Amino acid sequence: MDAGITANRVKKGILMENTTHLVLGLGEVGTAIKEIIKDSGNKFDVLDINIRPEEGLSFDFLHICYPDSVDFTKITQEYTDRYATSESIIIIHSTINPGSTQEISNFFPRVAYSPIRGTHPNLKPYILHFQKFVATTDPSVGEEVSKLFEYFKIPVTLVVEDPKSLEFAKNLNTTFYMHLIVFTQAVAKLAREQDLNLDTITKFIESTGDRCLLPYAQAVGGHCLIPNAKTLSQYVPLAAYLVEHNEKFATEFKKEKIRFKEGSKDPYFPKWKRC
Numbered sequence: 001m002d003a004g005i006t007a008n009r010v011k012k013g014i015l016m017e018n019t020t021h022l023v024l025g026l027g028e029v030g031t032a033i034k035e036i037i038k039d040s041g042n043k044f045d046v047l048d049i050n051i052r053p054e055e056g057l058s059f060d061f062l063h064i065c066y067p068d069s070v071d072f073t074k075i076t077q078e079y080t081d082r083y084a085t086s087e088s089i090i091i092i093h094s095t096i097n098p099g100s101t102q103e104i105s106n107f108f109p110r111v112a113y114s115p116i117r118g119t120h121p122n123l124k125p126y127i128l129h130f131q132k133f134v135a136t137t138d139p140s141v142g143e144e145v146s147k148l149f150e151y152f153k154i155p156v157t158l159v160v161e162d163p164k165s166l167e168f169a170k171n172l173n174t175t176f177y178m179h180l181i182v183f184t185q186a187v188a189k190l191a192r193e194q195d196l197n198l199d200t201i202t203k204f205i206e207s208t209g210d211r212c213l214l215p216y217a218q219a220v221g222g223h224c225l226i227p228n229a230k231t232l233s234q235y236v237p238l239a240a241y242l243v244e245h246n247e248k249f250a251t252e253f254k255k256e257k258i259r260f261k262e263g264s265k266d267p268y269f270p271k272w273k274r275c
Contacts (some may be wrong), residue, residue, distance in 0.1 A: 021044040062089070113166055175228060201213075216258055
């Protein structure tokens, strides 16, 4: 597989269909990115725990999709040394600790941070729906990544020159949603303790017009909201409280799902989607 030089291709107006891609990490994020690249018809390879590209290959774009860790920067440098050329571009899709993109740019300047949004596990339709933000300190990299996403039929990209702000924004965004989850947990718990009508509470709150509750209360698990809130808790104490409240709710209610309108299937979900 011939990686070629991305920067020269873009400057000469050569189509993005000639670029090659390496997807690093085949979790839910990486699988979605891989499917989008596959749909485009571009050449790609993948790297995961038991999968490795052929030795000696290099790629135009490296899509970082493995989860954040204390060794995230070190691992990324190892893969960059092995699979990137000086003209390749690294795109970080994973949610990462603020400051990580800058750390990577210190040894590989052609890097962009572009977090995904959506509901797990099937992220592909959400990636193709939401506007994709790109943050990089190199405007030329932002332009090339924008052209790539346009080619992938991902909505118009907003390019910013401050990766740290976008890194915080992703963690803040998911923690904002977790705040709504925890508040809904608190309302459900209160309703149980005081024998309240959840339908009345929900209708009154939502009739205000600019606020809503989730369709049901349930403890959060998984590998998205909790890790992100824990990352943010280093800077925002409220995030630590949300994690703690969720743990207490999980202990008390286990996996129970408390619906806010008995006998219905998520009756307020359409309203929640607009919140």
